[in-house]
Amino acid sequence: MTQAQIIALINSSVVFGTVILFGAVGEILTEKGGNLNLGVPGIMYMGGIAGLIGTFYYEKAMGADAVPIICILIAIICALVASFISGLLFAFMTVTLRCNQNIMGLAFNIFAAGFANFYGGSLNKLAGGVGQINVLTTSKAFRATIPALNGLGSIGKIFFSYGFLAYVAIAFAILIRWFLNRTMVGLNLRAVGEDPAAADAVGINVTKYKYLSTSIGAAISGLGGLYYVMDYQKGTWDSAGGVEGLGWLAVALVIFASWRPLRAIWGAYLFGILSWMYFYIPGLTRSSQEIFKMLPYIATLAVLIFVSLQHKVENQPPKHLGLPYFREDR
């Protein structure tokens, strides 16, 4: 492999990793509160399509006069709102209506995949246009790098050639770690995920914590979908459902990182490298490439097995993960 190829591999891995890092960090927050939201793929769909719809109409209205910064704001707000509402729906169904969390996650994925792909595929037609939906100005703004830093040769290319959301993802991971380990609210949230009855008995509002951690977690995950659309897909809609696979990888990454946000950062990039490796291995045919694309999934399986083999209390999932809580149960 040449140096240029290595840099290209790292670059594409970071872009890939950023999508699932958003997803995983949001899901860590959700799962620390005891909710196992398998709807991450759906939430990413919602975040992505909402950002796309918002900027599509803005760009369409403004034409060439679209202001990049407003494009970014509209995209982020739309993505956050849509994914927050998705999380809220999940919380309502599982916390208030006490649906099974796995089942609700899967059902939401069906809805969201349909909703997003429907609009992704026919938005342009509905708006009276033809062909593929495309938001060039916004995507460009999302992918803008700081030119001065980009000129630092290979170091610059490795570290500074990404759109700002890649750094936001890292910041979120660090922020969530700090929040969980250093703040009172974080401590309370962990208690809710470990033992809601104990948390309830000391006056923590379990319902409120679960709602907020699930909704905010979903909002963060949703940014992964936005990044996928704006950066990874360069402002177009991928009707092949690629974001769904990435969403599942984000769920896997949470386990890979044993619920630790900082571990999720390098885990995400590792997943990225594993996913793109086939591109840089010479002599692969179109079919044998597919075998290499299995790598991240096989790596997750290896981690799953490894985690079950060791019995460390610190690496275990939150004790009450995935279970409903009803105070008057007896």
Added chain:
Amino acid sequence: MSIKNAVRMVDITKTFAAKAAKVVANNKVCLDINYGEVLALLGENGSGKTTLMNMLSGIYAPDSGDIYVNGKHVTINNPSDAFALHIGMIHQHFKLVEVMTAAENIILGLDEGNKLIDLKNVHTRVKDFCDRYGFVVNPDKKVYDMSVSEKQTLEIVKQLYRGADILILDEPTAVLTPQETQKLFAVLRNMKADGKAVVIITHKLHEVMDISDRVVVLLKGNYVGELMTKDTNPQELTNMMVGRPTTLNIDRSKPENLRKCLEVKNLSVKDIYGVLKLKDVNFTCYGGEVLGVAGISGSGQRELLEAIAGLEKLEPGAEILYTPNTPGAQEENLAGMSPVRIKNMGISLAFVPEDRLGMGLVGNMDIAENMMLKSYKDGSGPLLDLKKPKALAEKVVKELEVLTPSIHTPVRRLSGGNIQKVLVGREIEQHPSLIMTAYAVRGLDINTSYTIYNLMDEQKQKGVAVLFVGEDLDVLLELCDRILVLCAGQVSGIVDARKTTKEEVGLLMTHLG
């Protein structure tokens, strides 16, 4: 000193609908709690004591009725409301987060807002409480590393830290040794002297006599009456608690025709974290005798019974020698055998485990299906034989007077006592030569408890060896012939139940000989 009222509960009613029939847990109950006084809330299991107190701590909401705290009418919707009223409850199952430290558990739920975790302050305040009331708490210890009595202390400190003036303790002594109980009572007396209101939920009469100033008795969700402790006696309280004049005695028969049934040698067991749960256990069990097992909960009782039943992985060198009840039969070493193999050898071990619905029975299956749990493989072919278990179910229901709508009712819908009857009935019907029971009467009402004790004695008279793990020392002393005491996974002594005292057993529970 004049009496100052802390809490007044008027006409409290609470029902639960999830069981087979609607259960009235509390029916128009009235109760007063005063400052500077220890109130004992007495009643059998299932009489609604805990439910009533849970409505003060905000866990349940009453269907109807009024609560007054310090003379003001209040509605307690959740535990934070209870804290705001300075009410703190120590539940029977501790409400502690296992993976957190003592200090983290103490501050949990306090200081909401954008505040950071500040443990320094906690350390100093916890030390204050410890000095004042005589506790020992290590703030940096993780809860999963704590003993039961340490956890209980932590719970009390947690409540005091939140400023509780009205302290409710639910069956606090169930898991303590007699010595630890005395220490707890000393702490409670200190609190009383400090002007706090203390409520202790219990069904043990001697504790009522020992610690309380006033007693309120509940029976099947109804208020029965209230007495000053100094004006009453245990017999009167028993009658009130059971609802009719009763004398409850265990008819302990003399052990006869003792026959060696089981000899355990060098038995050691580790848990999945590699911690020794049983260490070099040696003892012999005889047919025709009840061997009691005492110890603080978690001292290896569960592991001992499960090891004999073939459910634990044993450390090398262990021997479990079983002598069948047929003349001239060979001794068999059961160590290292799976339950499947033990069963295939034709050995019938009856085992009533601690976890009735999580191990002994399947809650969602009906009585007939539960009868077949251990015998479903009988008969050839891939299909189940449904007839025999049905007949057996009808027999057990009739002989042990199980209250159930039919034998096709899922067992989880039965009451605790009836569930245990189904389990014990099935095990006895195997005609075993060894019966092992773990906490066979936990959660049962008095009558069912005595039915169980007498069943055990009956089996003993038939020549069966009974291994009886218990937590109530009074019962162990009355029922057993010998008592094996476990301390931290080791046998700290085997004593003659007719000659020993509670204090001696209590000492053995905490000290290795």
Added chain:
Amino acid sequence: MEKKEPLFRITKRGAIPWWASLGIRLIGLLIALVICAFIIFGITKLNPLKVYAAMWDGALGTNRRMWVTIRDTMMMLCIGLGLAPAFKMKFWNIGAEGQVLVGGIAAAACMLYLPKTLPNWLALVIMCCASALAGAVWGFFPGYCKAMINTNETLFTLMMNYIAIRLTAFYVAKWENPYGSNTVGIINSQSRFGWFPKVFGQQYGLNVILVLVLTIFIFIYLKYTKHGFEIAVVGDSENTARYCAMDVKKVIIRTMMLSGAICGIAGFLAVAGAGHTISTDTAGGRGFTTIIVAWMSKFNSFIMAVVSAFLVFLEKGAMQIASQYQLSDYISNVVKGIILIFLLGSEFFVNFNVRIRGSHKSEVTK
């Protein structure tokens, strides 16, 4: 500090009669249909009733459409039957999608590589066995890891789906026909080797027969056999199962292999009995949808058949509208998702009682 009671008080219900629980679910369904009608109206600006009529036409309008609906219902029912033993054991087999795909690959491989001189019925028997075997292997791995070291089966089976998808892509690229199309095309379109024959003059008659036989088999297996009893006990508590001298590991592995095998047969149905091709869309998300359907039906085959039929009906109907109004046919997933979510939500009202503040006071004084 007089505080008010919260607006709603929630308590657990005891058993309620079947008609009441059915009624609650029907109300949920009705609300969902009304919401879907609004959404469709919002997009197409058409009279919703007319839209539903168009859906009816799309799903059942012609004999052929009706049989396609039946065929797809059978496919879902087959997957549901496969999931039933695993879920009864409380083993979250989210991997039906992958198990269906590997079953499909096995069937397609047989169609391509078996000597074409074999009689068709023999080829079908071999294909069915090969698909079941492939599915069983796909079920074996998560089952084995769960039994031996207690790995999380939800995520394990989920990852197995993606490995199966990549494996399918591998074979699609390998078997590509014509070259460059990136699809396998219709296999044996001339010889019809390995295709289901017409039964009673119906193209999809064999699908129905096969699934009905499986339905009866699973019903008896779960209810009246020793294996079925073991599955139920392990599902309730592994401790109980060990206590009753069951070989828990064997039960878990065996059940997961059975579950995978039946899902594999669903793959066989999809390839030999329906599409006559293989692609990464062969399972088409039905693995996931069926989990929800089967869960709501409490794994009762009869209810499963009714709910599957209803969902397939909606799907076909929505696709009809999509093509009539040149919309993306993903609209069917939107409709499906909304209905599933509402049905899930209505479960709450079956299990819990909701009381509004103050309404109980009068009850008690009576």
